[in-house]
């Protein structure tokens with residue numbers, strides 16, 4: 001994935017750039033920045049949903065899996081966990097457009113992989129926030145993505161719920177041949193897993209290895225949603 005002098009924005013409105021940035025296979029990138037700095041815009045440009053206003057964004061053979069912000073989905077009902085995972089297999093449906101036994105088995109395996117074995121027939125709307133997040137991750141994994149993109153996957157989860165989702169992302173990163181891109185506000189736990197950090201600020205992206213970006217002070221003094229983000233990790237302010 002390569003951004004070459006890419007200017008990001010909506011319509012004529014420039015949000016960030018020009019950005020030069022590369023993401024290798026199997027990296028784990030965390031995208032950080034205060035509200036409204038363009039994190040979603042950056043990721044939408046990466047996904048190809050939003051064209052850059054100038055410059056280019058190239059993806060080499062990249063298949064994307066996308067996990068949207070859970071609270072922005074009204075309710076995926078009345079679908080069960082298994083059906084949510086099956087939705088991720090829709091692009092591979094044959095001409096008769098129904099799921100065969102193999103597809104169902106594949107969806108069951110995904111449901112187990114994300115830790116929801118036993119809940120496959122449970123309606124999505126009856127799950128806890130963390131379980132819903134897992135179901136959405138199963139759906140995104142169904143396409144065997146080269147890049148799995150997650151938009152604030154731990155928002156509104158309690159500390160154990162957040163830890164459990166990050167553990168799952170760590171396992172996916174270790175065991176699957178894909179890169180992860182995670183937009184996140186609470187950085188401390190996720191930076192332990194990340195290989196790369198990108199911080200959007202004032203229309204620029206400062207990106208590199210986590211250590212490089214922290215040492216450069218990219219997070220210094222950045223106050224966001226009750227967390228003070230500092231070099232060396234995030235410190236909860238108790239808000």
Ligand SMILES: Nc1ncnc2c1ncn2[C@@H]1O[C@H](COP(=O)(O)OP(=O)(O)OP(=O)(O)O)[C@@H](O)[C@H]1O
Nearest residue numbers: 010011013015033034035036037038039040041042
């Ligand atoms: N579809 C759109 N059309 C025009 N402007 C938009 C659109 N979507 C977002 N914006 C604007 O782009 C800017 C960056 O928004 P974006 O959602 O990318 O920021 P963000 O860093 O992800 O914010 P947050 O942390 O609040 O999710 C904001 O000023 C926003 O109002």
